[in-house]
Amino acid sequence: MSQTAQPPAGPLGGAGAGGRSSARPTLEEVAALAGVGRGTVSRVINGSPRVSEKAREAVQAAIAELGYVPNRAARTLVTSRTDSVALVVPEAETRLFSEPYFSDIISGVSAELAETDMQLLLILVRNQRERERLSAYLTAQRVDGVLLVSVHQDDPLPSILESLEIPSVLAGRRGDLEPLSYVHADNAGGARMAVRHLLRRGCRQVATITGPLDMEVAQARLGGYRRALEEAGRPYDEELVGLADFTEEGGRLAMRELLERRPDLDGVFCASDLMAAGAMQVLRAAGRRVPDQVAVIGFDDSIVARHTDPPMTSVRQPIEEMGRTMARLLLEEIAERGRARRQVVLATELVVRDSA
Amino acid sequence: MSQTAQPPAGPLGGAGAGGRSSARPTLEEVAALAGVGRGTVSRVINGSPRVSEKAREAVQAAIAELGYVPNRAARTLVTSRTDSVALVVPEAETRLFSEPYFSDIISGVSAELAETDMQLLLILVRNQRERERLSAYLTAQRVDGVLLVSVHQDDPLPSILESLEIPSVLAGRRGDLEPLSYVHADNAGGARMAVRHLLRRGCRQVATITGPLDMEVAQARLGGYRRALEEAGRPYDEELVGLADFTEEGGRLAMRELLERRPDLDGVFCASDLMAAGAMQVLRAAGRRVPDQVAVIGFDDSIVARHTDPPMTSVRQPIEEMGRTMARLLLEEIAERGRARRQVVLATELVVRDSA
DNA sequence: CTAGAGTGTGGGAGCGCTCCCACAGCGCAT
DNA sequence: ATGCGCTGTGGGAGCGCTCCCACACTCTAG
Numbered sequence: 071m072s073q074t075a076q077p078p079a080g081p082l083g084g085a086g087a088g089g090r091s092s093a094r095p096t097l098e099e100v101a102a103l104a105g106v107g108r109g110t111v112s113r114v115i116n117g118s119p120r121v122s123e124k125a126r127e128a129v130q131a132a133i134a135e136l137g138y139v140p141n142r143a144a145r146t147l148v149t150s151r152t153d154s155v156a157l158v159v160p161e162a163e164t165r166l167f168s169e170p171y172f173s174d175i176i177s178g179v180s181a182e183l184a185e186t187d188m189q190l191l192l193i194l195v196r197n198q199r200e201r202e203r204l205s206a207y208l209t210a211q212r213v214d215g216v217l218l219v220s221v222h223q224d225d226p227l228p229s230i231l232e233s234l235e236i237p238s239v240l241a242g243r244r245g246d247l248e249p250l251s252y253v254h255a256d257n258a259g260g261a262r263m264a265v266r267h268l269l270r271r272g273c274r275q276v277a278t279i280t281g282p283l284d285m286e287v288a289q290a291r292l293g294g295y296r297r298a299l300e301e302a303g304r305p306y307d308e309e310l311v312g313l314a315d316f317t318e319e320g321g322r323l324a325m326r327e328l329l330e331r332r333p334d335l336d337g338v339f340c341a342s343d344l345m346a347a348g349a350m351q352v353l354r355a356a357g358r359r360v361p362d363q364v365a366v367i368g369f370d371d372s373i374v375a376r377h378t379d380p381p382m383t384s385v386r387q388p389i390e391e392m393g394r395t396m397a398r399l400l401l402e403e404i405a406e407r408g409r410a411r412r413q414v415v416l417a418t419e420l421v422v423r424d425s426a
Numbered sequence: 427m428s429q430t431a432q433p434p435a436g437p438l439g440g441a442g443a444g445g446r447s448s449a450r451p452t453l454e455e456v457a458a459l460a461g462v463g464r465g466t467v468s469r470v471i472n473g474s475p476r477v478s479e480k481a482r483e484a485v486q487a488a489i490a491e492l493g494y495v496p497n498r499a500a501r502t503l504v505t506s507r508t509d510s511v512a513l514v515v516p517e518a519e520t521r522l523f524s525e526p527y528f529s530d531i532i533s534g535v536s537a538e539l540a541e542t543d544m545q546l547l548l549i550l551v552r553n554q555r556e557r558e559r560l561s562a563y564l565t566a567q568r569v570d571g572v573l574l575v576s577v578h579q580d581d582p583l584p585s586i587l588e589s590l591e592i593p594s595v596l597a598g599r600r601g602d603l604e605p606l607s608y609v610h611a612d613n614a615g616g617a618r619m620a621v622r623h624l625l626r627r628g629c630r631q632v633a634t635i636t637g638p639l640d641m642e643v644a645q646a647r648l649g650g651y652r653r654a655l656e657e658a659g660r661p662y663d664e665e666l667v668g669l670a671d672f673t674e675e676g677g678r679l680a681m682r683e684l685l686e687r688r689p690d691l692d693g694v695f696c697a698s699d700l701m702a703a704g705a706m707q708v709l710r711a712a713g714r715r716v717p718d719q720v721a722v723i724g725f726d727d728s729i730v731a732r733h734t735d736p737p738m739t740s741v742r743q744p745i746e747e748m749g750r751t752m753a754r755l756l757l758e759e760i761a762e763r764g765r766a767r768r769q770v771v772l773a774t775e776l777v778v779r780d781s782a
Numbered sequence: 783c784t785a786g787a788g789t790g791t792g793g794g795a796g797c798g799c800t801c802c803c804a805c806a807g808c809g810c811a812t
Numbered sequence: 813a814t815g816c817g818c819t820g821t822g823g824g825a826g827c828g829c830t831c832c833c834a835c836a837c838t839c840t841a842g
């Protein structure tokens with residue numbers, strides 16, 4: 071027998087006012103109180119210029135008095151806008167994220183959306199079944215746009231979005247000719263910076279440990295490594311390239327192999343902090359001092375970079391800003407309905423600590 | 427001039443079928459095709475038992491043929507259910523989370539919700555203004571329930587939820603007599619386990635570094651420390667208690683003070699991994715070997731625990747399961763509309779590594 | 783003066799669904 | 813035969829909004 075909801079508890083207080091019920095006020099009631107028609111109230115709410123000053127004020131007063139809040143469902147029903155966007159994260163990727171990544175993306179997206187009255191829906195996709203459900207979901211037009219965190223080249227989700235023609239923005243891209251809008255960090259530039267730092271420090275044999283090369287990020291970081299070497303007139307030596315998978319264990323394995331192949335190496339650029347952490351452990355176990363004998367640089371500037379011994383030099387990507395930018399691009403795309411592809415590359419930065 | 431959406435691309439293919447338009451099919455069209463009334467289709471969709479087998483089959487066939495998906499807005503408009511829940515995270519708390527915390531909570535919540543067709547809305551609240559907006563938002567009944575991640579005793583959000591009488595579940599609780607439903611880890615038990623481990627290991631002077639005592643988690647962990655000592659017949663000595671704020675820097679400060687006050691200490695239980703990491707740094711700088719001279723245990727089993735030197739023994743809380751449980755409780759609470767308070771305490775676990 | 787173009791306004795129609803009432807059809811007890 | 817209940821069904825009403833048409837009223841030009 072209890073009430074489902076409280077009265078709005080507006081400036082005039084709750085149930086007191088006598089006549090009016092405690093249910094949520096509707097646009098119609100606002101119109102009645104303001105002495106205008108429904109159309110006018112709607113126009114005021116939606117910021118139409120075609121309303122007289124007098125009417126606008128009356129309506130606004132009525133809205134304030136009643137504590138009126140528009141019913142989103144009713145609006146959606148007629149406009150078929152939902153005023154919400156989805157952030158879609160394939161669960162598999164989740165394991166690859168450098169640690170505060172996810173929170174930072176969310177934080178950025180949410181910050182940008184806070185200005186608007188867009189809702190943020192979070193959708194984690196953990197398997198094929200859920201991928202199909204997502205497809206159905208999106209086809210049913212339940213969101214105005216999609217932010218997709220996806221890194222693998224063979225992820226089917228981007229193509230789905232493409233064919234659905236729903237406004238969407240990717241974090242990262244599948245390749246150079248990514249047809250969808252995307253935001254990503256300057257991975258190549260960051261890697262180049264890191265390797266130049268190693269060279270400038272006097273390293274003669276700079277190795278690298280890469281991520282899986284079916285990911286554009288991994289390719290780009292390897293590309294930056296290569297470019298820096300070439301710019302310095304050094305040969306690109308495949309023996310100095312260790313393939314791994316972004317994980318700590320992968321980093322350890324790759325480092326051991328590298329050490330065996332090229333015991334003379336004196337610098338390692340790792341495409342992730344986790345791999346760098348693994349590499350540092352192996353180096354230490356092999357009796358090499360970091361950074362004196364071997365300098366190490368990671369990528370991501372994640373939490374672990376601050377907690378290795380010695381603290382790790384790493385390339386920082388502006389993840390929160392990526393989130394913010396993604397949201398902004400998506401809002402633009404939704405607003406204009408025109409399918410202009412947008413791409414933003416954000417600068418990376420070398421955070422120098424003690425490992426290099 | 428471009429189409430807003432693609433046809434459903436159902437089994438029968440898109441625009442081909444001639445008569446029917448490419449717009450999303452409505453319940454009415456399903457009814458027509460199935461040769462029944464709207465009511466019957468609605469009953470089938472909502473799983474009412476009062477439908478003949480024959481009608482049900484006809485309707486299901488029609489749904490499949492048309493690729494029909496119910497319009498959520500229309501349903502919401504009449505039922506005033508939204509089929510969505512919000513996960514509310516005060517931004518301030520975000521900084522206190524041990525690192526994969528946020529992702530793990532989300533992952534758990536999302537996993538539980540995936541079974542249902544509930545949507546997950548994510549709301550980050552970063553300041554007073556947004557707190558007010560959230561209030562308005564919730565008053566407008568835009569979600570069926572709320573999951574709140576909040577740890578501070580003086581957070582106003584829980585009280586707001588309480589007075590709004592909206593189904594809600596907290597991660598953590600404000601105190602013993604938390605009136606809202608909540609899920610939390612057995613912090614006291616975990617702390618007790620950790621301290622017992624230290625004692626069993628032979629530590630004679632076990633110190634602790636606590637979090638801010640206006641947080642129930644911090645209190646509970648301190649309580650567990652105290653209890654373990656008392657059970658072992660040791661006195662609770664305030665000199666061995668260092669107050670900090672869950673941060674690494676706080677851990678360092680507290681450790682220095684502790685070391686000064688009680689140079690004889692040989693074990694430290696820290697209420698967070700970050701503080702433990704800070705403490706370990708200070709111990710090393712002071713020339714104390716961990717774990718030989720001073721054993722250290724952290725709390726959270728976060729990423730950093732695996733990356734300190736030596737790797738840290740820490741108390742693990744089942745965060746993903748907390749998320750899952752929160753979602754489950756919330757669904758129950760929404761389903762029954764009865765405001766029965768639910769509380770679940772999940773067991774913690776000591777992960778033994780090298781620091782103790 | 784009238785015609786015409788603009789401005790501001792009210793309110794009908796209708797978005798796609800659920801709710802609920804009315805009613806048909808059946809079996810069973812009276 | 814009549815009455816009653818129960819099951820399954822169709823469809824009207826209506827949720828709260830936006831869209832858009834019609835209209836009143838103003839102002840300017842002819």
